[in-house]
Amino acid sequence: MKIGFYPGCSLTGSSREYSESVKALAEAVGFELLEVPDWNCCGATAAHNLNHELSLALPARILAAAEAAGMEEVVVPCAACYSRLFVTRHDLLENEDLKKKVSEIIGTEYKGTARIINIIEMIERIPEEKWQTAIKAPFAHKVACYYGCLLVRPHKILNFDRPEEPQTMDAIMKKIGANPIDWAFKVECCGAGFSVSRTPTVARLSGNILTDAIERGAEAIIVACPMCHSNLDMRRSAIEKFNKKKYNIPVIYITQAVGLAMGLDRKKLGLQRHKVPVNIPVETAASGTQTRAS
């Protein structure tokens, strides 16, 4: 199966391991990812904080490039880019005048043929037979699935999972043999774009998330967004300093967790690039564990 692929800026830089694990997983399950040609930055929070039209035009150029390349579906692993692209497509398709105006700004007629999907939806496309055979080392750990904001909200537009107490990541974790816990911070904000300009805010919000996950016995936090990851992992020492507490819980991308269960190489999944070491033992096929798929 061929799927369009929009990496976005973080995945080529500070969240390289997310990109590496997305590609490794896609390859392992037989998905061919085709990068959107000459893609640009979606503008992230900066554009829509400062200028509305710019915040539509930047994603529109990407959407237009994907449709010009004949892509029907584009997977966007970064939850923030996913939200920008999905919401822009929605807004433009809903308003003919706006679509014309933005088409003029980008100098290409935008039609809206390429659909946007998130990483969970890509994983959900893995056929059932594949799950049965691919799980080599069940990921038998208690995990806290952290969805963050933009994967599920604005829910009336994304229409993806429940805005409170979502379930899709939990379902995938069960498939690989993990035990997703009930906890209170699944969709609470980590501080997102304030990572640099207001680090204490990030430390406070992300600290609450780590604390709840640890207190409820999670061994790892599972994420699907490079912003959430960098706040919870790369900013760990700032969080510790702010809360005067040490936290050892690792933060793992969902693609890395699934990849580990499928027996993919840790380096290929980029696990060595985390700030907080991922010391979770993984059973190997060699240790005689039975394949499990539920």
Place this chain on the structure above:
Amino acid sequence: MSSNTHGCECQTLNHRIEEQTCVSVAECYQCGKCSAGCPLAEEMDYPPSQVLRMLQIGTPDLEDKVLRSMSIWLCLTCETCIARCPQEVDFPKVMDYLRGEALKRGIANPKARDIIAFHRAFLDSIRTTGRLYEVGLIVDYKARTRHLFQDILLAPWMFLAGKLHIFPEMIKGKKQMSRIFSGTLKKKKEEPR
């Protein structure tokens, strides 16, 4: 209502919000769920429901307070408020509009300087290369804010972990990018600088 705010024609801010974003602040019935769920409410000078109330009353001095507030810059667009609002008031959209308006009028809260500097450095980075160049962004941000030592310990680690590019990535469609920027950021104050 006939209050006249500076800068624009005889229209209250909430009229213009409705015109530009299709959100009617009158629909808010002040239940306070947005303020209860907002992760930034405790850092804001006016929590979300209060900002809405001020807009509803719509006197020039209250509008001015809203536009000069820190609240509008602290909103992270996490969308929790709209997800929980029984009236489905799209408050994040209102905040977006208010930020733009505050910049246009040149009355953005001085304490939001770092936040705005970061957004501008970000846009500046993608304007020239098409993609975000993280090293350039941080250097530019530091120059704008003079926070020279912040993050200095993280950089070598990121470099070793292979997370930093030494050079920016350039896209081919640079002409199209500059067309997009010049077609949208028309007014001087909105320009990244």
